[in-house]
Each structure stands twice: as structure tokens, then as C-alpha cells.
Amino acid sequence: MRAFAALLDALAFAPSPAVQVRLMADYLKRAPDFDRGWALAMLAGGFDTACVRPAALHALAAERVDAEFLRLSLDFVGDPVETAALIWPESGTEPCPPPLAEVAPALSSISRQAAPGLLARWFDRSDLPVRRALAQLAAGRRVPGVTPRLARTALAAAFSADLGAIEEAWHGQAPPYGHLFAWLEGRAPHPEAVAGFRPLMPVCPLDETALASLDPACCRVERQWSGMRVQLVAESGLHRLYSGSGDDVSRLFPEIVAAMEGLAGVFDGVLMAACGPDGPPYRPAPPEALARRLGRKTVPRRLVAEVPVFVRLFDMLFDGGEDIRPLPLRERRARLEARIANRTRLDLSPVLAFEAAEAQDAPLVLKPADAPYLPVGPPWRVRKAPPKTVRALLLAARPGGTGERGPDYSVALLRDGAPVAVGDAPCRLESVERDRLDRWVRAHVTGRYGPVRAVEPALVLEVAFETVRPAPRRKAGLALTRPEIVRILWDLPADAADSVDALNAPVSRPPTAGRASRSLPSGSR
Template identity: 40%
Template sequence: MKPFAELLDRLVLTPSRNGKIRLLVDYFGATPDPDRGYALAAITRDLDIPGVKPGILRALITERMDEVLFGYSYDYVGDLAETVSLVWPEPEEPVRANRDPSLSEVVETFLETTRSDGPAVLTDLLDRLDSSGRYAAIKLFTGGMRIGVSARLAKQALAQFGDKDVTEIEEMWHGLELPYEDLFAWLEGRADKPEHGALALFRPVMLATALEEPDYDKIVPETYAAEWKWDGIRVQLVAEGERRRVYSRTGDDIGHSFPDLLEAMDFEGSIDGELLVGHPESHDDQQAVGTFSDLQQRLNRKTVSAKLMKSHPVFVRAYDLLSEGEEDLRALPFTERRRKLEAFIARLDPSRFDISDQIAFADWGELNDLRENPPHPIIEGVMIKRHESAYVPGRPKGEWFKWKRDPFTVDAVLMYAQRGHGKRSSFYSDYTFGVWTLDEEDRQILVPVGKAYFGFTDAELKQIDKYVRDNTVDRFGPVRSVKATPESGLVLEIAFEGLQSSSRHKSGVAMRFPRVSRLRWDKPSAEADTLDNLKRLLDENRGKASRVRPA
């Protein structure tokens, strides 16, 4: 466990992307099979140890220390694994092992451990490890490694380790099996590229770059096509033989959350598109496309009830066709793939699949007007694609552009703050903010309208943290309530992508992607925005959707 624990510690303390890749490459080179394979699976979140869950850890630690004291410790540290690893008491009798257990020994032991035996086996392991080893073991079991390494970055490290193209690794990833010994044998030149019979594998996605002013004049209809950019999640649907998969843009298999969509995938091929909630065949625009908040009801669920599938049906608005049957279409020009896509989608269930219509425009100026005034509130901008572009993994320059609407902004008042996680665990970095409204007695009160976790600099974080500590008026567990009256309060300019109705918020509205745009130290709290202003904006969006059929 020690090499794996040291790797996690160093990854946490290494800020640069290239530095993290170097650490991973060195670890893969110095660590034998199968330890490095299990470490890779843990980092990419592909390792599932069902016998150990966070609830078991909480139960074990509260048997060994005062529950209130643990709560305060957890609040201060901000990470369950780190807190437990630091406060875990030394056993009354030393039980240190004569040698450090290997990562593979730990993983394989717990993969064979039943849920009922899990607490006893885990206790024995934590008693034998030091605090660094305990931290690594807990992260291994519970996931959620906040070490700044995504699955994509880990695959890039593998590509550098074996001097391969990362696309090759991404395309074979879901056909590999733990602990990846055949993968490492190929990367080290000891064996041929792994061959497998896995079906419906992921194809690395093509991404767009943000359109900026120097490129405006290039955007002419003779060279580029334009489509609406819908506010859902990017997915890839792959059907091959009896296998059906729904992938996220990063290659995670998320099909378990969408069994209704899997059932409707009656085709052979691979579609790139946007996952949305609604009834695309409906003539009622509000039913045709739901909000991102509606879509969130379906995301990250292990099981989905029939009631939820009926109330929040999902569909895919297709952008591209990557393969049809056994034919790989990615090398074809976009215009030709588009023609094939139109014919392909026409054969599918219209309640589950439709196509992203193209936008007619004369020049970038007209397209800009359309971008700023889209026909539906769930549109967040436009996509611009070169007619001759092949479907190339990554973000090739000049091929595809995204041009999002300028964000909305409101001035809101900081109401509550909570400590962050990881390197922010010592700072109050998670903020709840509100706007003014009148209560039943016509008194001005604040109602929460959203939360923000980013958008500020490190220097501004320290300023806000000091303000929270100096102006705390109450505590609710880990949450601090700060002074927020018409006479005194910190005004935050909040930028957000859209607004939608929400029964979960007392205000009745919720923001899409809120973030702190700037600190308004200069603005009196009483001059912050009102709930009426936000509701007027919401009504304008609703009216826009009801007047125009979505493209």
C-alpha cells in the first residue's frame, strides 16, 4: 500500500497537469502487476468494492471517538477519508504487520469479503496501517479521490508511458478487464495490442473551441454550418449486436440511468448528440424540451423507477453519425455525415430521437443576433461546424466552434457559507446567496436563489473567508450564517447561464451554472437585485419558448 499512498500524496500536492502525468508514468514504470492495474482502476473510478461504503466508516469511527468531536473534526478537515485517517486511534495492542500489504492483496481481500464481514476486516486493516496508508485505503474503497486526476488524464499518462496515441487507449478502454495486465504488456512492448470481442465501444469525441473575435469574419455559410447548442449533456449512443451503451463525453458508461433510452436503441451504429428531457414530437414547446433541472432528476441514478421515466422521459437530439452498421463514417466530411444522419434518424422512434436542425444565416453578424435571442430558453448558444470537417478526436483548431450566449448577471447578497473540500477545506468557499423580496408584513427579506463555488481568485477567496469569519451571526452544523441586512452585507455579482422554475427553492427559481463574477464591495446591500426582477426574466424566457417552435 505504501507506494500507492505515496502516489496519492504527491498527486494532491502537485498542481501542474504535466507534473501529475509524470508522477503517474513513473508509478506505472516502477510498480509491478497487478498493483499498478488496481491503482489505475481506482484513479479512473472503475474499481468497485461493494463491501465498504462511507456509512460503515462513519459507524466504525463513532464507536472509537465522541460523535460530536468527530463531527467538528470532519467539519474542519472537510474530507471523510482524511478525517478518519487522522483521528483513527492506535489499537491498545500493537498489530502492525511485519510487512506492508500490497495494493493487490488489499483489493482482492475486500473483493472477496462479504458486506457483513466488511467492518471487521476493515478495522483490522486500518489498525495495521499508518495515517497515510489509512487515507489511501479509504479512498480506494469509497472513491471520490480529490487528487486532480481525471480518467482522461490517467489515460494520457498511459499513452505517454507506452508512447501510444491516447485515442487508441480510449477506444479499447471498455473492452479491458481488471487488472489491465494485457494493457500494460502492450504498452511495454511485451505483447500485441489487446484484442477482444467487446461490442459497442466508446469513440473519443470531437470537441469545439470557443469562438473569439479574430475568427468572426471566417464564419460564412459557404464554409460553416450552424446549429443550436442545447442545454443538456453530451452523449454517445453505441449499438452493436446485442450490446447497447450510453456514454458520457468522457467515456463513462451511464446507460444504467437511462434504461428507457437503451430499450429504444433499435439500430446498429453510433450517434453523437445531446441528452434532453421531454417529448420531442410534441407541439407544446414546454413539453418538447425540459430544463436542465428536469434532466438532473435522471442523472447519476443506479436505478430508475417507472414513475420517474414517465414523468421525466429522455430523448437524444442527434448532432452527428459516427458509424452505421460496420461502416466507420468519421473520416467523411461533416456535410456527408449529416446527410446520412438525417436518413438514419428518420428510421428511429421520434419520441426518443430527433435531429438538431441547422440555422440559416447570412453572416456572423446575423448569427450573433440569433445567438443572443434564441427561440427557446434551453438553448445556450450556437455550434458552428466546417462543412468539410472530419470527425477528429480532441479539439482540432478551426473545425468546430461553440458560441455561447453572454451570461446573465444579478447582484445578490451573501447569506451562508460553508468550508470547501481538499485544498479549500480551511476556507469558507461554498456560498449561498439571495435577493430581496417582501414578506407578508411588507418587510424586506432575503430569499436564497442559488449557490456558487467558483469564479473568484485565490486572493478574493481569502477576502471572502475573512468576511465570513468576521460577520458570522449563527451556525448550523458546518454552515455559517453571515450578517445580511439592508444596512450591512456583502454583495456578489453572480453570472449564470439561465433561469428556471424550481419547487426545491423557497424563491421558486433556480440558476443554471451560477458563479461569482466579481465582488461588489462598493455596492450597498440594499441595492442588490429583487426576486421580482428574476421572476420577470423567467417570464420572458417562458414567453420566448411559447412563441417559437424549437429548431
């Protein structure tokens, strides 16, 4: 357990996903059989260890320490889970923490009534790093930045294995993954998964130079839809829906699983919220509508009715039991069209004429018409829509997680002279300018709401974005899609910000007044 606790601490402070992958790979190579299996289960997100609420941990600590000392400590630390682990009195004996192979199964099966007592016994046997790890696991906390896909990437790196082969076997395995590790070490054949996930074709940006050299006759062009990429798998009487990262999300969208009845094959598409039940074809709703269906353990019937969803399909990997990935795209597309004709909850992504697509002000996906479906081969290319810009006011800052993303900044436009928020934008400037912006935020704080710092609306930013979408929950009634800060106009007054009406026809322009920060070249964003 000590080694896993040290890993969690290191992951929390890792500066980038690449470092997190290296740390996890090193642990998986060194850890003994059962420990590495349970560790992988918790890191990959398919294993629920949440068994206590933060209030229960706070009450547990109150039984062991002075109430005033606990109150002051909680006020200083700010988190009851972390506070309980830090303030717990040492037992005075040599620490003998429980092994990870004991901790993981116990946390996943114990009741909420019995969990505090078990944790107290473990805390008494453990030193601070282990107590902190136990508290985080029992509260169901995840390490920031560590996704299930990242954990599987680390597993592939640890054993020099193909990530695609791990993805295909993953959903047929259960913790502590004995058969999977046996295959990775060459002691067993590749485990087969029934109705498992298959690796998806990657999508990469396309620059304008490469676009000019493309042969229109050899390409299929489709719009890039705003939604969640998914894979539909119907095999051996089983129907499953996977996210683009390989997570089984079938329970969140039971109507899509029901719509797969009678299908046989594996399909690639985008899940979107629908504006209504009429279709196919369906009319996509704004992306925030789909967000209401995500991040849940179960979905109530009321929400299923309020937010109908559909899948817009654009490729087919298996036709029944036949693997058609080696076939060219035009043949796979023809089979796809025949299989899903007149099915509810499913429709097709329209193929656009190359000349008409070039004139569209929307992201486009370009696919070689004769290419097979090979995730390790040449990727599909995306031509991003030309960015639009507006001058916006800074309203608030929220700290970011691990990696290079950094904080998010709430930005606003003017309506009747008052700022109204239109989105949260990361900052894509050089580190010198980001540090200067951080100092400005600290000097102009007007209020704190948890980790969010509100500031006086006095700093004008140039914000790039792709499109404008309706947002009924915002005061502005709309929001920016994929906004990012590309310039800081330090010397402009607050009334130089654009009004909400400017979003009807935003214009990209250089700052003619005021001293602007220098943004990074487009290739380094």
C-alpha cells in the first residue's frame, strides 16, 4: 500500500500526462501481481471504492482530536477528507498498513455504515501518506488528469504492448486482471472480449497547405459534429455503447442500446442530443444539452424524456461477424447505409461535395475514400473553421488541473453597459504573459466562491472562438464554442469591450489601440 500511496502523491503533482504515464508504467512493472491488478482497476476508473462521505470522515476525526483543533485545521486545509488524514493521531507503534490487495476489495464491497470503523482501524495502522491515500480512495476521489485511457496507455508502455490490442481485450477482463497480465508477460494467449471495444480511427488537424494539395476525387468530406464520439457494438446478442476512450456508457443511454436491437456489427459515430423526436434525420441540439446526461451513475426516466439523444453514424468496422476494416471507406459506407436505413435513434452523417465543403464556415473531416479503417495508419484530417474573435472582459478565474491547460477564465460581453458572461476560456499566451495575468487577477479580486476568484470587470481580452450557440441558462442567452484567450489588451478601457450584438457578425482584427500581449505561433498552441 505504501508504494501505491507514493504513486498517487506523485501523480497529483506530475506536470504533464507524459510524466503521469511514466510514473504509472514504472509502478505496474515493479508491483506484485495482485497489487498491480487492483491499482490498475482504481486508476482506470472501472472500480468504485467510494464508501464514505466527507462528513463521515470529519465525524471520525472528531472522535480522536479536540474539536477546536479540528475546526482550525479544517479552516486551514479546506477539505475534510484531507484534514482527517493529516490530523489523525499517530498510534506510537511501527506502522503496518494494510496491503492494497486487501484495501481495494474491501472498499468496493463494504457498507457505508461499516466503512468508518474499518477506516479508523486502517488509519491506526498507517503513516500519513497511506492515510491520505486511504481517505481519498474511500471518498471516491480520482487523481486529476488520470483518465481510464491514460491508465491503459501506461499499461501498454509498461509491457511494450500494443494499446489497440489492450483496448480490444479490456472489457472482457475483471480486476485484478490476472489473464491480462499473463498475456502481457507472454504466459497466455491474447484474451478475447465478447462485444468489446475496438480502437477508433484517430483525427488530426489539417493545415491549409496540405488542404491545397489534396485531390478532391480521392476524398470524402463530412462535417465535424459537436458531440461525444461513440462506438456501437452489437455482437453475440449483446448490445453495448462505448465512448471514444473505450468506457462502457450503455447505462447512461438505454434508448440507444434499445435502438440497436436487430443490428449485428460494430459502428463508429457521434452521440448528440436531439431537438425533438422527429427523425431520422434528427436535428442536433446545443452541446450543453447532452452534458446533462453525462457524468451520472444512473439516468432517471424524466431526463431521458427531457433530453432525447441519437447517434449520427459515419463508419462501420464489422458487418455481422465479418471484419470489414480492411475494405476501402466507400465500401464500408455502402454497407453502413444499407444496415441502418429507417432506424430510430440512428442516422447518417451526410457526405458533402468537396467544392461545397470548402465554402462552409464549419469544421470539416476529410477521409481518403480508398483507405481502410486502420487506427495505426494515416489519420482522418480535420480542417478547423477559421476562428472568430471578440473583445471581452475578464470576470473570474478558476484554477486548472494537471497538465498544460492551466486556469480557465470567465469572459463577458456588454449588454446595456453591463457585462454578461459568454463562456470560460483557457489562456494560450506565453508564460510571461500568463504570469502577468495571474498577478493582475490576484490584485483585482472582488470575491471568492470556493476556488473561483471574481475580479473587477476592467481588463479587456481578445478571445477567439469557433461558433456561437444558444445557452438559456446564461444571462446572455448564448455562449461561445471553444473560446480561448489569444491577446490581452492591457491599455484598453472596459467600455472598449464588444457588445453581445457583435456576436452576430464578429470580426477578427489586430488591436489598433492599447498595448497587446504577444500570442504564441499557431503551431505551438
